[in-house]
Amino acid sequence: xxxxxxxxxxxxxxxxxxxxxxxxxxxxxxxxxxxxxxxxxxxxxxxxxxxxxxxxxxxxxxxxxxxxxxxxxxxxxxxxxxxxxxxxxxxxxxxxxxxxxxxxxxxxxxxxxxxxxxxxxxxxxxxxxxxxxxxxxxxxxxxxxxxxxxxxxxxxxxxxxxxxxxxxxxxxxxxxxxxxxxxxxxxxxxxxxxxxxxxxxxxxxxxx
Numbered sequence: 001x002x003x004x005x006x007x008x009x010x011x012x013x014x015x016x017x018x019x020x021x022x023x024x025x026x027x028x029x030x031x032x033x034x035x036x037x038x039x040x041x042x043x044x045x046x047x048x049x050x051x052x053x054x055x056x057x058x059x060x061x062x063x064x065x066x067x068x069x070x071x072x073x074x075x076x077x078x079x080x081x082x083x084x085x086x087x088x089x090x091x092x093x094x095x096x097x098x099x100x101x102x103x104x105x106x107x108x109x110x111x112x113x114x115x116x117x118x119x120x121x122x123x124x125x126x127x128x129x130x131x132x133x134x135x136x137x138x139x140x141x142x143x144x145x146x147x148x149x150x151x152x153x154x155x156x157x158x159x160x161x162x163x164x165x166x167x168x169x170x171x172x173x174x175x176x177x178x179x180x181x182x183x184x185x186x187x188x189x190x191x192x193x194x195x196x197x198x199x200x201x202x203x204x205x206x207x208x
Contacts, residue, residue, distance in 0.1 A: 001034035003041045004074050009050040009102050014192035017052045017104035024070035025205045033070045041073035049074045054097040056171070057109040058084045058116065062200050065109065069205075077103060083116030083167065084108055085135040086174050095181045098191050105191060106175065106182070109205070110168040111198040117164045118154035139167035161197075168195040168208060 002008060012020075027033050054077040055065040065071070065078045077097040079090050086094075097103045110117075119129065120136035143162045146152060152159055172195050176183045185191045195208035 001036040001072060003044040003072065004050045004052055006048070006050050009052055009104075012052050012104050014104045014189070018192055018194065021053055021069050021071075021105070021107065022205075022207070025068060025203075027070045028068050029203045034072070036072045038073055045074035049101070051076050051097070051101065051103050053077070053105045053107065054079065054094055054103045055107045055109055056080075056084050056086070056090065056094070057198075058082060058111055058114055060111060060115065060200075063109070063111050063198055068198060068203060077101070082129075082132060083114065083120070083136045084110055084171060085132065085167070086171055086178070087135075088178075091175065091179045091182070094175070095179060098185055099181055103191070106193045108168050108171045108175070108193075108195045109198055110164040110195070112161050112164065112200050113157060114160065114164045117160055117167060121152065121156075121160055121163060122154050136163070136167055139163050139170050142166050142170065165197055165208065168197065171195075 051074060056079045057063050057065050059080045059082050065076060079093055081090065094106060098106065116133065117136060120133045120140050124133060140163050143159065143166050146159065154160055172193055175193060176186070182191070182193065186193050196205045197208065198205050
């Protein structure tokens with residue numbers, strides 16, 4: 001498997017970058033990971049990096065973007081925060097990744113049974129986590145069913161997963177609304193901004 005270079009990165013379109021990620025996840029699910037020498041890639045990327053994708057995912061230990069998309073050293077920028085939300089620091093990082101470093105796609109990746117989403121569903125409060133979970137609360141409020149308050153909590157995994165999916169959609173909306181740089185790049189066809197949900201029980205990414 002090749003290590004990305006300036007030339008291979010430049011040759012990719014946003015759609016082909018998306019296909020590379022889809023193919024990588026299929027390899028992961030099929031236990032058919034690409035044959036790559038990671039230490040050799042360390043050497044090859046020592047003088048520069050040319051990733052083709054930026055992935056915003058949760059800090060959950062089961063959701064490592066490099067693994068589930070079967071990518072190597074220098075292939076992706078990986079931003080991770082509980083609940084895959086955005087703030088100005090993450091948006092700035094994405095702007096660097098796309099505008100300055102040349103990535104072709106942003107994937108906002110939620111996952112099933114997300115602990116941060118469960119905390120938001122339960123209105124959990126603890127230190128700085130309180131402020132983080134407040135950024136997920138709009139997704140909780142945007143999911144209308146079930147209407148029975150006793151069923152709108154972390155014990156209802158169907159509700160949790162619906163909120164996680166809505167949270168991905170709202171995060172994408174926030175990227176477009178809060179970053180004129182990324183919005184302009186998307187409008188010009190320079191990048192794609194897409195969402196996905198990773199199933200922690202199967203390893204599959206379902207694209208939204």
